Amino acid sequence: MTFFKQFLGAAATLALTAGAAMAEPALIYDLGGKFDKSFNEAAYNGAKKWAEETGGSYKELEMQSEAQREQALRKLAESGANPIVMTGFAFGDTLNTVAPDYPDTKFAIIDMVVDQPNVESVVFTEEQGSYLVGLMAGMASKTGTVGFVGGMDIPLIRKFACGYVQGVKAANPDAKVVQNMTGTTPAAWNDPVKGGEIAKAQISQGADVIYAAAGGTGIGVLQAAADGGILSIGVDSNQNYLHPGQVLTSMLKRVDNAVYDAFKEGADLKPGIKVMSLADDGVGVALDDNNKSLVTPEMLAAVDQAKADIIAGKVTVHDYMSDDSCPVQ
Amino acid sequence: MDFGTIVEILDSAVRLGTPLLLACLAGLFSERAGIFDIGLEGKMLMAAFFSGAVAAVTGSAWLGLLAGVGGSMSLAMVHGLASITFRGNQLISGVAVNFLASGFTVLIAQSWFQQGGRTPQLSGHARFEPITLPGASAVKDVPVIGPLYSNLISGHTILVYVAFAMVPLTWWVLFRTRFGLRLRAVGENPESVDTAGVSVIRLRYTAVAITGVLAGLAGTYLATGLAAGFVKEMTAGRGYIALAALIFAKWRPVPALGATMLFGLLEAISNRYPNIDLGVVTLPIQFMQAVPYILTVVILAGFIGKAIPPRAGGQPYVKER
Numbered sequence: 001m002t003f004f005k006q007f008l009g010a011a012a013t014l015a016l017t018a019g020a021a022m023a024e025p026a027l028i029y030d031l032g033g034k035f036d037k038s039f040n041e042a043a044y045n046g047a048k049k050w051a052e053e054t055g056g057s058y059k060e061l062e063m064q065s066e067a068q069r070e071q072a073l074r075k076l077a078e079s080g081a082n083p084i085v086m087t088g089f090a091f092g093d094t095l096n097t098v099a100p101d102y103p104d105t106k107f108a109i110i111d112m113v114v115d116q117p118n119v120e121s122v123v124f125t126e127e128q129g130s131y132l133v134g135l136m137a138g139m140a141s142k143t144g145t146v147g148f149v150g151g152m153d154i155p156l157i158r159k160f161a162c163g164y165v166q167g168v169k170a171a172n173p174d175a176k177v178v179q180n181m182t183g184t185t186p187a188a189w190n191d192p193v194k195g196g197e198i199a200k201a202q203i204s205q206g207a208d209v210i211y212a213a214a215g216g217t218g219i220g221v222l223q224a225a226a227d228g229g230i231l232s233i234g235v236d237s238n239q240n241y242l243h244p245g246q247v248l249t250s251m252l253k254r255v256d257n258a259v260y261d262a263f264k265e266g267a268d269l270k271p272g273i274k275v276m277s278l279a280d281d282g283v284g285v286a287l288d289d290n291n292k293s294l295v296t297p298e299m300l301a302a303v304d305q306a307k308a309d310i311i312a313g314k315v316t317v318h319d320y321m322s323d324d325s326c327p328v329q
Numbered sequence: 330m331d332f333g334t335i336v337e338i339l340d341s342a343v344r345l346g347t348p349l350l351l352a353c354l355a356g357l358f359s360e361r362a363g364i365f366d367i368g369l370e371g372k373m374l375m376a377a378f379f380s381g382a383v384a385a386v387t388g389s390a391w392l393g394l395l396a397g398v399g400g401s402m403s404l405a406m407v408h409g410l411a412s413i414t415f416r417g418n419q420l421i422s423g424v425a426v427n428f429l430a431s432g433f434t435v436l437i438a439q440s441w442f443q444q445g446g447r448t449p450q451l452s453g454h455a456r457f458e459p460i461t462l463p464g465a466s467a468v469k470d471v472p473v474i475g476p477l478y479s480n481l482i483s484g485h486t487i488l489v490y491v492a493f494a495m496v497p498l499t500w501w502v503l504f505r506t507r508f509g510l511r512l513r514a515v516g517e518n519p520e521s522v523d524t525a526g527v528s529v530i531r532l533r534y535t536a537v538a539i540t541g542v543l544a545g546l547a548g549t550y551l552a553t554g555l556a557a558g559f560v561k562e563m564t565a566g567r568g569y570i571a572l573a574a575l576i577f578a579k580w581r582p583v584p585a586l587g588a589t590m591l592f593g594l595l596e597a598i599s600n601r602y603p604n605i606d607l608g609v610v611t612l613p614i615q616f617m618q619a620v621p622y623i624l625t626v627v628i629l630a631g632f633i634g635k636a637i638p639p640r641a642g643g644q645p646y647v648k649e650r
């Protein structure tokens with residue numbers, strides 16, 4: 001019953017440290033869990049980096065159920081933790097009700113905008129990162145057809161898709177992008193079987209690079225792509241290692257940097273919306289030993305050029321969520 | 330749309346329809362014996378987890394299969410105990426099985442592998458590899474028959490062929506053996522079976538156990554045949570679609586094959602063509618995803634024939650004194 005031990009441990013830590021109201025930062029992981037190889041683990045890495053650099057300590061709590069959210073937030077706030085960072089849009093509503101009760105505590109929420117005077121909302125420019133991987137996909141594709149597999153059909157995922165298509169078209173204006181969404185319910189985030197079938201359908205339509213922005217479903221997409229002998233692109237964390245030599249790259253969302261920055265600012269955290277863009281290394285592409293052989297010098301040069309152009313404002317990547325439409329298909 | 334595309338869609342339909350078929354036959358045995366089973370989803374999930382976990386640890390898909398069937402069987406026995414021995418409400422027991430599997434799998438996966446509630450990726454012998462049937466590459470270039478044989482019929486994992494073989498076997502067991510006659514009788518009129526001196530309890534437990542095995546095969550196919558490992562909630566409602574197929578097939582094995590393959594085909598088409606343009610109207614993907622349920626409701630409402638469930642279904646048997 002490791003889960004119960006962890007929970008008791010966390011509760012005990014809370015109780016012990018409640019007296020010594022030092023302004024320690026705190027981090028709350030969402031239901032995916034601390035070691036999810038993706039989103040939450042990135043947050044943990046950011047906190048770890050901060051702790052190693054400053055020698056400070058921080059509190060952390062792993063959500064085990066939906067019902068714990070409010071209780072966890074209040075407990076941490078009452079224990080004097082400051083700032084309190086939480087990962088995931090699911091905290092939005094809870095934070096909106098809890099934040100006004102603790103005006104002296106600073107909160108930071110990742111992937112969601114909460115409009116309260118003591119909350120920093122961290123959002124990422126996923127369209128820019130997706131543009132870069134789209135550029136690479138367009139250059140790596142030999143058939144001129146690439147694929148995109150989204151998870152649940154929500155505006156955030158369409159934002160990924162739109163940025164990706166723009167990148168592909170920038171590399172090869174004649175390229176065709178086959179787009180699929182896995183579903184319209186949260187089950188679409190955890191359906192690797194369907195993800196694999198969609199990937200196979202895209203392969204049969206000629207796609208030879210497939211970008212998966214679909215959570216657990218993406219694992220099935222990457223697997224089917226590796227089985228089918230084509231390239232795939234991972235998302236959020238570096239997923240290149242899942243199938244070395246067969247994952248072209250991964251679109252990185254630097255949640256670790258967001259957590260690190262928030263911890264570093266401490267109680268002086270600036271409320272408002274913080275956009276983590278390409279310029280702030282908020283998003284990017286993953287390059288490591290696993291995909292070294294796949295990335296040509298031309299690709300690297302094109303990515304660096306596009307990155308510089310986007311930062312300088314010479315190239316603008318359209319954000320789907322700004323007007324709920326995408327100029328390219 | 331050329332012939333090659335049609336073969337590919339049919340091929341995908343077979344892969345997507347197979348877990349439904351196994352789960353549907355699983356439900357058929359249970360419901361024919363008078364035990365409603367909405368816990369198919371949970372049993373499949375449990376089997377997916379145990380097969381994925383054991384295959385990852387041992388590196389053998391066959392040991393994974395054993396563990397998957399074992400996991401599914403344990404839940405089947407829980408359901409049997411609740412609804413046969415303790416005469417509880419079968420629907421509530423089924424719901425409990427689903428919830429239990431949903432929570433239990435992620436919890437154990439997390440404490441076992443620390444990967445956020447999934448099992449490690451499977452590779453090599455830890456997965457069921459596609460089997461190339463004899464002569465598949467030889468006839469590949471023969472028009473029409475070639476692609477049909479080498480793409481559609483050959484190249485699936487062993488579990489697919491097992492699933493298809495289960496259809497005539499189920500028919501034979503149910504309609505041509507003494508056991509099958511008794512099994513059907515126990516779902517229609519358990520008193521008569523009891524009067525004939527046959528144990529209702531034992532027959533029903535046997536039926537529930539067969540359900541456990543078949544649902545275990547379905548879950549194992551998901552985790553070690555189609556995907557490469559377990560991911561939380563990876564059954565994604567397939568147990569419920571299998572139930573819908575069971576009603577659609579009116580609790581008969583051969584129509585069950587047709588119903589599940591039809592549902593698989595609908596999913597394969599919607600994967601390939603998210604929005605279908607019919608000239609006048611465009612069918613959105615949501616419509617395609619809803620079609621299995623719409624068809625089931627139409628059947629239940631009695632528009633096309635009549636779906637009559639086994640008469641003693643849902644009622645615990647109390648021996649008269």
